[in-house]
Amino acid sequence: MARPSSGHLVSNAHPLLSVRDLTVHFRLRRGPKSSRTIRAVDGVTFDLAAGETLGIAGESGSGKSTLARALMRIIRPTHGVVTLDNADVTALKGRQLKVFRRRMQMVFQDPYDSLDPRMSVREAIAEALSVSGTPREKHEAAVEGLLARVNLPSSFARRYPGQLSGGQRQRVSIARALAVSPEIIICDEAVAALDVSIRAQVLNLLKDIQRDTGVAYLFISHDLSTLRFMADKVAIMYVGRVVEYGTSEQVFTRPLHPYTKALIAAVPSVTSRGRARLKLSGEPPDPGNPPSGCPFHPRCPDAIDVCRVTRPELAPTPEGQSVACHVVLSRGGLESHEVAP
Amino acid sequence: MSLVDSGPESDAVVVVDSLSVTFPSDAGPDDVVRRVSFSVKEGQRVGLVGESGSGKSLTARAIMQLIPSPGRISAGEIHVTGNVAAHSSSDAARWRGTTVAMITQDPLSSLNPLVRIGVQITEMLRHHLHQSRTEARTRAIELLTAVGIPNPPRSLRQFPSVLSGGMRQRVALAIAISCNPRLLIADEPTTSLDVTIQAQVLDLLEKMSAEHHSAVLLISHDLGVVANFCEEVLVMYAGRIVESGPTDELLENPQHPYTAALLSSVPSMTEDLPERLTSIAGSPPVGGVNIRGCPFAPRCALAQPQCLDTEPELRELGTPARRVACHAAGDPRWPGRPQGTS
Amino acid sequence: MMNLPEGALGFELVAAEPTVLNLPNFWHRAGKSLRHDPVALVSVAFIVLLVVVAVFAPWISPYNPVRQFPNGLTPVGAPVGPSSHFLLGTDSAGRDVLSRLIYGARVSLLVGVVATSLASAIGVLVGAVAGYAGGIIESVLMRLTDMVLSFPILLFSIALIAVTGPSTRNVVLVIAFAYWTYLARVVRGQVLSLKEREFVTAARTLGVGHSRVISKHILPHLMPTIIVYGTLGIATSILLEASLSFLGIGVPLPQASWGEMISEGQQYFQSAPWLLIAPGVALIATVLAFNLAGDWLTDVLDPATRQGR
Numbered sequence: 001m002a003r004p005s006s007g008h009l010v011s012n013a014h015p016l017l018s019v020r021d022l023t024v025h026f027r028l029r030r031g032p033k034s035s036r037t038i039r040a041v042d043g044v045t046f047d048l049a050a051g052e053t054l055g056i057a058g059e060s061g062s063g064k065s066t067l068a069r070a071l072m073r074i075i076r077p078t079h080g081v082v083t084l085d086n087a088d089v090t091a092l093k094g095r096q097l098k099v100f101r102r103r104m105q106m107v108f109q110d111p112y113d114s115l116d117p118r119m120s121v122r123e124a125i126a127e128a129l130s131v132s133g134t135p136r137e138k139h140e141a142a143v144e145g146l147l148a149r150v151n152l153p154s155s156f157a158r159r160y161p162g163q164l165s166g167g168q169r170q171r172v173s174i175a176r177a178l179a180v181s182p183e184i185i186i187c188d189e190a191v192a193a194l195d196v197s198i199r200a201q202v203l204n205l206l207k208d209i210q211r212d213t214g215v216a217y218l219f220i221s222h223d224l225s226t227l228r229f230m231a232d233k234v235a236i237m238y239v240g241r242v243v244e245y246g247t248s249e250q251v252f253t254r255p256l257h258p259y260t261k262a263l264i265a266a267v268p269s270v271t272s273r274g275r276a277r278l279k280l281s282g283e284p285p286d287p288g289n290p291p292s293g294c295p296f297h298p299r300c301p302d303a304i305d306v307c308r309v310t311r312p313e314l315a316p317t318p319e320g321q322s323v324a325c326h327v328v329l330s331r332g333g334l335e336s337h338e339v340a341p
Numbered sequence: 342m343s344l345v346d347s348g349p350e351s352d353a354v355v356v357v358d359s360l361s362v363t364f365p366s367d368a369g370p371d372d373v374v375r376r377v378s379f380s381v382k383e384g385q386r387v388g389l390v391g392e393s394g395s396g397k398s399l400t401a402r403a404i405m406q407l408i409p410s411p412g413r414i415s416a417g418e419i420h421v422t423g424n425v426a427a428h429s430s431s432d433a434a435r436w437r438g439t440t441v442a443m444i445t446q447d448p449l450s451s452l453n454p455l456v457r458i459g460v461q462i463t464e465m466l467r468h469h470l471h472q473s474r475t476e477a478r479t480r481a482i483e484l485l486t487a488v489g490i491p492n493p494p495r496s497l498r499q500f501p502s503v504l505s506g507g508m509r510q511r512v513a514l515a516i517a518i519s520c521n522p523r524l525l526i527a528d529e530p531t532t533s534l535d536v537t538i539q540a541q542v543l544d545l546l547e548k549m550s551a552e553h554h555s556a557v558l559l560i561s562h563d564l565g566v567v568a569n570f571c572e573e574v575l576v577m578y579a580g581r582i583v584e585s586g587p588t589d590e591l592l593e594n595p596q597h598p599y600t601a602a603l604l605s606s607v608p609s610m611t612e613d614l615p616e617r618l619t620s621i622a623g624s625p626p627v628g629g630v631n632i633r634g635c636p637f638a639p640r641c642a643l644a645q646p647q648c649l650d651t652e653p654e655l656r657e658l659g660t661p662a663r664r665v666a667c668h669a670a671g672d673p674r675w676p677g678r679p680q681g682t683s
Numbered sequence: 684m685m686n687l688p689e690g691a692l693g694f695e696l697v698a699a700e701p702t703v704l705n706l707p708n709f710w711h712r713a714g715k716s717l718r719h720d721p722v723a724l725v726s727v728a729f730i731v732l733l734v735v736v737a738v739f740a741p742w743i744s745p746y747n748p749v750r751q752f753p754n755g756l757t758p759v760g761a762p763v764g765p766s767s768h769f770l771l772g773t774d775s776a777g778r779d780v781l782s783r784l785i786y787g788a789r790v791s792l793l794v795g796v797v798a799t800s801l802a803s804a805i806g807v808l809v810g811a812v813a814g815y816a817g818g819i820i821e822s823v824l825m826r827l828t829d830m831v832l833s834f835p836i837l838l839f840s841i842a843l844i845a846v847t848g849p850s851t852r853n854v855v856l857v858i859a860f861a862y863w864t865y866l867a868r869v870v871r872g873q874v875l876s877l878k879e880r881e882f883v884t885a886a887r888t889l890g891v892g893h894s895r896v897i898s899k900h901i902l903p904h905l906m907p908t909i910i911v912y913g914t915l916g917i918a919t920s921i922l923l924e925a926s927l928s929f930l931g932i933g934v935p936l937p938q939a940s941w942g943e944m945i946s947e948g949q950q951y952f953q954s955a956p957w958l959l960i961a962p963g964v965a966l967i968a969t970v971l972a973f974n975l976a977g978d979w980l981t982d983v984l985d986p987a988t989r990q991g992r
Contacts, residue, residue, distance in 0.1 A: 059535035059536065059537060059538075060535050072888050074884055074887065074888060098890045101888060101889065101890040102890060105888065105889070106885070106888050108881050108884070108885060110881055113880055113881040113882060114881040114882055114884075114885050115882055115885075116882040116886075116899075116900055117882075118903045118904065119899075119900075127886070127889065127891060127899070128889050131889050131890045131891055132890075165624045166393075167624055168624075173885070176885075176889070180889065180890075195392040195393055195562065195624070195625065196392060196562060196563075196564075196603060196606060196607060197392060197602065197603060197606055197620065197621040197624075197625070198620075198624055199606070200606035200607075200618040200619065200620035200621075201620040201621075201622070203618055204617045204618055204620055207616075207617065222535065222536065223536075224536070224610065225607060225608045225609065225610050226608060228608055228609075228610060228614065229608035229614050229618065252610070262537060263536065263537060264610065265540075266536045266537045266539065266540040267536055267565065267610055268539070268540070268543070268563065268565035268566045268568065268569045268570075269565045269568075269569075269609065269610045269611070270564050270565050270568040270592055270604060270607065270609075271609045271610065271611055271612055272610060272611055273565075273568040273569045273588075273592075279540055279541060279544060280537045280540070280541070281541070283505055283507060283508070283538065284535065284537075
């Protein structure tokens with residue numbers, strides 16, 4: 001189903017993963033009569049092609065983590081449609097859900113908590129192998145192979161997470177995710193908790209794996225410089241919605257949405273130090289009580305009247321970028337705003 | 342090399358001289374900070390950069406005499422505004438908060454969640470500056486306004502938990518500068534904040550420190566933050582300063598292989614990106630117990646056998662502010678160096 | 684800018700011994716901590732001694748505990764004090780106190796361990812299912828737990844035994860029924876928080892089924908709690924058994940039980956104080972030892988649950 005406003009998004013003939021209007025609402029009961037709805041993810045639409053990396057950027061409250069969990073079916077989506085290889089996977093249960101789980105895996109943020117401290121590396125990876133139906137006799141070799149794939153020596157199979165450093169643990173998590181041979185891996189802030197020098201190792205590793213196996217990544221990060229390195233396409237989220245979407249090059253060198261511009265400008269970068277940065281005032285809104293119209297309007301330097309009233313939809317520009325902003329679209333989306341180096 | 346030898350440091354707010362901090366461990370005493378020397382001058386903004394295990398946080402806490410037990414200062418001296426800071430915590434209480442103040446990464450731990458914000462600020466003012474209740478309240482409102490808290494009178498009555506992370510840091514900053522400290526230590530103040538809020542808080546820090554003529558010692562693992570905020574940078578690795586110097590110079594022309602590798606392992610926001618990031622193989626060492634030779638040698642691209650034998654001393658490279666601890670520094674004929682670099 | 688290749692000296696960087704400290708196993712840690720903690724050492728030693736005494740009672744005990752000796756009573760029929768024949772004296776039926784004490788240890792330990800094991804099994808089952816399943820199941824199970832919890836234990840036990848009749852088996856069942864609720868509550872709380880740990884989420888996303896998640900990921904993390912509660916539970920069970928025997932509805936005569944001995948000793952306190960002192964001291968020492976050992980175990984096991992940090 002191709003919505004007119006998302007022309008760019010369905011340009012691929014056959015995307016691997018297709019997400020349409022995914023919504024996750026939480027209802028908080030505050031009393032017998034009143035309840036508050038938290039619109040954590042509010043109608044997100046995008047495609048992911050095989051072997052591609054889609055970066056999802058956003059700050060707290062943007063809904064990016066909830067999005068990941070909804071895709072992994074850790075949380076149940078309120079509505080929307082998720083298609084994997086043309087098959088609707090939104091409401092799978094039981095056996096079918098188990099099969100689906102092998103096709104999409106996740107690497108979590110906290111290297112200290114995502115591995116069971118009481119299981120050795122071998123046991124943790126073997127568990128994944130069992131689930132995916134690998135016969136027990138083949139486990140030993142498979143574990144060795146997977147450890148080699150993440151550049152860890154086979155002697156590490158005997159170790160426990162407590163004996164590994166943060167970077168080593170993340171590698172084990174990656175090996176575990178690879179054990180079921182998924183087509184997509186969601187990296188939810190997978191390198192955020194690692195030291196900078198280790199981060200680069202793991203990012204290089206992820207790229208190598210993608211090159212060797214053709215796996216697609218959904219890379220979630222608040223760190224724009226990491227996304228710039230990893231992602232082919234980038235979606236910027238704000239309060240549960242995608243506000244800008246395009247190729248990495250487009251979004252980083254010609255950002256259209258005022259929020260994207262502010263986000264990029266706020267990143268303290270060594271190479272662009274001393275440059276006057278436009279500062280964004282105010283705080284991200286409460287997802288349970290977002291402002292009317294465009295949720296960004298209270299902080300937006302370019303807000304016009306319609307911004308306070310109507311929420312803008314994501315719409316494509318002639319270059320193929322998509323942006324949800326009245327101001328940009330009213331100008332014909334032709335603002336080619338190079339970010340000053 | 343002792344910094345206090347080079348004449349009276351009359352404009353230095355704090356001088357750290359050969360500081361070592363030790364923790365006992367099963368394998369013997371663990372030196373997590375080793376012979377660190379530096380000074381921060383009046384109004385200067387100095388950055389302390391390092392990854393886990395570098396000892397940067399403990400160095401800051403040593404200045405505040407707030408090292409968590411069982412750690413202790415095992416060597417060296419700290420001079421705060423010319424006076425030797427005694428090793429006992431009770432003496433330090435006199436100038437802690439007034440001469441040297443600190444804000445940390447998680448304001449929910451530095452702010453008491455059970456005490457209203459107003460009380461936490463006025464408590465400082467009344468205790469240290471002996472202000473009356475009304476004076477303190479007025480001053481508290483001024484401070485909250487200055488740090489950008491909306492509706493200060495109402496905020497006085499609020500508890501820290503109702504505020505967002507960014508707001509809490511602003512309050513922590515207000516408390517820290519309330520007594521006009523000569524030195525403000527900011528230990529990873531923005532690490533847990535969103536990047537747009539981070540920019541706001543850093544701006545505020547810059548503004549407040551300028552207005553109150555406080556020097557700032559900013560501790561961070563993020564080179565970008567330090568690059569944009571500090572005039573001088575100290576790079577720490579395995580408990581020691583391995584390189585220091587004026588920001589621009591250090592970033593344009595890093596002399597220590599660790600600094601260089603760190604810089605190139607962060608993807609740039611503006612320049613063309615390589616296929617692979619320069620990464621440093623291995624991980625930073627934990628604990629200083631078994632360090633022999635240069636602690637970075639196992640991971641260093643320029644390492645030679647002598648690097649495993651003797652730990653290089655931190656020495657000047659031309660000017661007293663520019664220091665490096667590396668056998669290879671300043672030697673254009675060091676084997677393994679790419680041609681044409683020094 | 685320097686553009687440096689990786690690792691010049693060809694070190695096997697990754698295989699170098701981990702920079703994070705190695706974790707010694709439980710026995711190593713236990714041994715070490717015992718050496719530094721004299722109180723714990725004495726408690727553990729006492730328990731070991733008790734177990735040995737209980738197990739080898741037939742060989743250690745000087746006499747048959749139910750045998751009534753003709754020279755065990757004074758000419759007027761009063762108990763005989765400690766002497767070379769009867770090291771701790773005799774009781775009002777002429778039976779050797781020391782032998783009864785030793786066999787009494789058997790009863791106490793047996794009842795304590797079996798009752799606690801049973802209580803633990805029930806408690807863990809109820810708590811784990813409640814915590815993991817949530818929803819209606821959790822509510823029902825927890826209300827049930829609360830109900831049982833709110834009965835006064837002693838009265839409850841008395842009532843139950845009155846109905847079922849005093850016997851060792853009934854005593855065990857009654858005690859187990861009284862105490863499973865404590866562990867159920869604690870386990871439920873722990874399971875609730877364990878459920879949210881990222882490695883549990885990771886296992887679920889891998890497709891690991893519920894029962895496997897509980898058995899392989901959640902239960903092992905509950906072991907320290909179970910062990911500690913078990914140790915403390917033994918102490919409490921022994922005390923409850925003693926109370927029931929004291930009231931005459933515990934282990935039936937002529938079997939020896941510390942509680943029964945205390946009951947009798949209480950009557951003869953003026954004339955034959957040894958009848959009260961011997962079992963009293965034994966009981967106090969045992970309960971104290973188990974409590975202190977339980978405390979020590981908490982400390983030793985605690986780091987293991989946080990291996991990750």
